[in-house]
Amino acid sequence: MPLVSLKSVLEGAEKEGYGVGAFNCHNLEFIQAILKAAELEAAPVIIQASQGAIKYAGLDYVASLVKVAASSTFIPVVLHLDHGTDFVQVMRALRAGFTSVMFDGSCLPLEENIALTKKVVEVAHAMGVSVEGELGRIPGTEEHITVSAREAFFTDPQEAAFFVEETGVDALAVSVGTAHGIYQGPPEIDFQRLKELKEKVPVPLVLHGASGVPDGDLQRAVTLGVRKVNIDTDIRTAFVLSLRKTLAAAPQEIDPRKILGPAREAAVEVIRHKIRTLGSSGRIKEGFLYKTTPGDLP
Numbered sequence: 554m555p556l557v558s559l560k561s562v563l564e565g566a567e568k569e570g571y572g573v574g575a576f577n578c579h580n581l582e583f584i585q586a587i588l589k590a591a592e593l594e595a596a597p598v599i600i601q602a603s604q605g606a607i608k609y610a611g612l613d614y615v616a617s618l619v620k621v622a623a624s625s626t627f628i629p630v631v632l633h634l635d636h637g638t639d640f641v642q643v644m645r646a647l648r649a650g651f652t653s654v655m656f657d658g659s660c661l662p663l664e665e666n667i668a669l670t671k672k673v674v675e676v677a678h679a680m681g682v683s684v685e686g687e688l689g690r691i692p693g694t695e696e697h698i699t700v701s702a703r704e705a706f707f708t709d710p711q712e713a714a715f716f717v718e719e720t721g722v723d724a725l726a727v728s729v730g731t732a733h734g735i736y737q738g739p740p741e742i743d744f745q746r747l748k749e750l751k752e753k754v755p756v757p758l759v760l761h762g763a764s765g766v767p768d769g770d771l772q773r774a775v776t777l778g779v780r781k782v783n784i785d786t787d788i789r790t791a792f793v794l795s796l797r798k799t800l801a802a803a804p805q806e807i808d809p810r811k812i813l814g815p816a817r818e819a820a821v822e823v824i825r826h827k828i829r830t831l832g833s834s835g836r837i838k839e840g841f842l843y844k845t846t847p848g849d850l851p
Contacts, residue, residue, distance in 0.1 A: 556620060557629045559653035559683035560723040562597045563757040563780045565836070572775040572831035575599035575633060575759075576824055577785035579606050582817040583792070584618050590824035591628045596833040599653070599781065601633035604642070616649040628837055633685070635783070643673050647680055655685040655726070663688075663712065670720040678721070685759055685781070688716050689728030707746055714753040724757045724781055729774075731762035740766050744773060751778030759783065764790075768830045775831060784827050788820050795819035 658666035689708030757780035
């Protein structure tokens with residue numbers, strides 16, 4: 554089926570009270586793993602590409618691979634730009650056929666973040682594409698964006714409500730205690746702040762840096778209004794550990810399929826676990842035609 558918008562998928566999640574996994578892709582095997590896991594779990598899925606992935610694989614390659622994957626499945630697939638940091642980059646993603654884009658202006662003053670995000674929303678919505686905004690900075694490193702714990706600040710609920718009203722974004726990434734990359738200690742999510750954000754913000758909330766967050770905390774975040782959950786590091790870790798294991802056991806192996814295949818399957822299992830944790834497993838039935846008009850649910 555054709556790619557679908559983020560808004561349509563998240564409206565379904567909001568209606569039924571579950572979270573949708575947003576899994577970063579880096580190459581063909583990651584895309585295949587994400588789609589296979591979603592099919593096995595009968596779950597809607599968001600395949601997202603960061604600036605680093607686009608630089609590595611190429612924008613058109615990523616878009617084409619995901620479009621081919623989506624065309625062969627009954628699963629609703631969103632192709633999402635993760636952490637787009639400038640207007641030109643977002644426009645390129647729109648031209649390439651992404652059905653959702655994130656404009657990350659979180660490092661900018663509020664007024665500038667609002668102005669640029671609003672500009673992205675105007676163009677994207679005219680094309681039927683959803684927009685995720687971000688308010689509040691998330692510590693750690695996501696590609697080349699690094700935020701120290703001292704620089705990071707949590708999202709203010711009142712400010713978030715104002716931001717959404719002014720920009721018209723379809724989803725909002727919030728900072729409530731998660732971090733990009735590998736945690737040095739247990740993450741401490743501010744669930745009270747998350748509850749207040751849900752009460753004041755009229756669009757679905759997005760949790761970045763969810764790799765390494767305990768299952769129970771992810772499930773609690775979903776009950777408090779988080780609908781899109783970003784997972785990257787956990788998949789990378791499983792993939793690379795499998796590669797190392799295979800090469801250690803067979804150091805003379807030169808067939809990349811025999812090396813990458815097991816790694817792909819390791820990624821599938823991690824993704825399936827995340828899908829079940831978020832409650833999106835079993836939400837899609839084979840043969841079900843998912844409407845692609847933004848905001849239009851069956």
